[in-house]
Amino acid sequence: MNVNMEKFVEGLHSYLSKQIQPLADRVKNLEQGGSGGKSSAKILFDSVRELIDKRQKPLLKRIEDLESKLESIESKGLDYCGTYQRALRYERGDVVTHKGSMWVHVYDSSCNYEPGSSPYWQLAVKGVLK
Template structure:
């Protein structure tokens, strides 16, 4: 199933749950609403809730599976003109660096600790930016 199919199913289920709630609110007196629900109504409410939860879980499972398949994405040597996405790894000055978030072009590994994390230090010393405000 696609995300669109999941959304359509969720929309249908939500509409059905709203119909049930509207029916409960408008078709019964206050005294009737204080009585216990019929077994059939309870089953319908449980089924609607279970179906909605199943749709959400299926969509989340697909997202988790896609994330787990991604693994580490090694992009070779750092390129000044390239922008990097969170999780991309590059080699720079003999060390391996991981992007912690989206990194704009020109932000070299080691220059901004909010963007890059040193994964493995190589033979050459890495230049590190000072931590804290630089005024």
């Protein structure tokens, strides 16, 4: 082989070695368990767990808020107030009769709206008008 060909082969070998070395290092790292001794599965598991925890936190807060609200509602129960009177203030859980039907006040704030004319009241028992 002539001298020029030998230099070309040496140069090509050197170039390819530099290109292949990072890949060889990555393969060796993966064969040994990857990233600082952690397996790829462990890294994936940790990433998924972190994502779940991040998404779960606001949901847990919302559940706590709803449980607290439910406890507040259940502790009061329903309070029958007789027939509806425009002059009275009604709160959530108050029950009245109006035009032969029974209505439950379903909002926290009091109002002067007549049952059946606003979303503040929910029909509980429909009466029959004669």
